[in-house]
Amino acid sequence: MRIDIITVLPELLRSPFEASILKRAIEKGLVEVHVHNLRDYSTNKHKNVDDYQFGGGAGMVMMIEPIDACISKLKSERDYDEVIYMTPDGETLTQGMANRMSLLKNIIILCGHYKGVDQRVRDHFITKEISIGDYVLSGGELAAAVLSDSIIRLIPGVLSNETSALTDSFQDNLLSPPIYTRPAEYKGWKVPDVLLSGHNANIEKWREEKAYEHTRNRRPDLLE
Numbered sequence: 255m256r257i258d259i260i261t262v263l264p265e266l267l268r269s270p271f272e273a274s275i276l277k278r279a280i281e282k283g284l285v286e287v288h289v290h291n292l293r294d295y296s297t298n299k300h301k302n303v304d305d306y307q308f309g310g311g312a313g314m315v316m317m318i319e320p321i322d323a324c325i326s327k328l329k330s331e332r333d334y335d336e337v338i339y340m341t342p343d344g345e346t347l348t349q350g351m352a353n354r355m356s357l358l359k360n361i362i363i364l365c366g367h368y369k370g371v372d373q374r375v376r377d378h379f380i381t382k383e384i385s386i387g388d389y390v391l392s393g394g395e396l397a398a399a400v401l402s403d404s405i406i407r408l409i410p411g412v413l414s415n416e417t418s419a420l421t422d423s424f425q426d427n428l429l430s431p432p433i434y435t436r437p438a439e440y441k442g443w444k445v446p447d448v449l450l451s452g453h454n455a456n457i458e459k460w461r462e463e464k465a466y467e468h469t470r471n472r473r474p475d476l477l478e
């Protein structure tokens with residue numbers, strides 16, 4: 255898979271891909287992440303990428319020309335499955351969306367900034383608009399990193415057996431059960447006996463019950 259991220263703040267999109275699972279996925283050649291500085295595609299001598307709103311109103315708008323230049327260059331080099339715009343009024347990201355996107359070959363992610371992009375970008379270039387939740391971030395960069403992480407970790411070969419995505423919270427619309435490691439007792443606080451029993455069927459049954467109980471308490475909406 256190849257992910258091309260277009261942003262006015264490329265520095266915000268370095269470190270997420272330089273550690274741990276995402277770094278290893280890139281090193282293994284399972285994903286390529288290319289970050290493009292929108293300013294490099296500015297079409298005027300001042301290197302502007304934003305301008306005042308028509309009709310007035312506070313806040314700048316990302317201009318269509320640099321975005322068209324960058325997206326068109328990328329599209330001339332390969333086909334893209336989706337051109338995604340990160341915006342708080344997009345469709346809220348779910349595990350199901352991440353699962354489906356992990357099967358794609360090439361995607362572009364455009365990070366919104368300032369007040370957002372000229373509507374014509376959304377009308378003519380964007381195929382999918384995604385939000386990561388009902389709160390407002392300063393820009394789409396952190397949201398793009400969240401989206402990329404949620405997708406990349408699902409690409410076959412990225413996670414090892416020990417870190418398998420199959421037992422993650424949300425993977426079956428269930429939250430994860432409690433987990434423990436050594437010591438088996440700390441300050442009198444004990445690990446549940448069943449987990450030390452070595453009886454795999456009982457352990458599985460316990461985990462399933464706890465997952466349901468936890469989901470019922472915290473996120474009953476997931477069980478509906």
Ligand code: 6GU
Pocket residue numbers: 339340341342366384385386387388389390391392393394397398
């Ligand atoms: Cl994608 N962008 C911004 N700026 N804020 C957000 C978001 C995206 N998703 C949730 N809040």
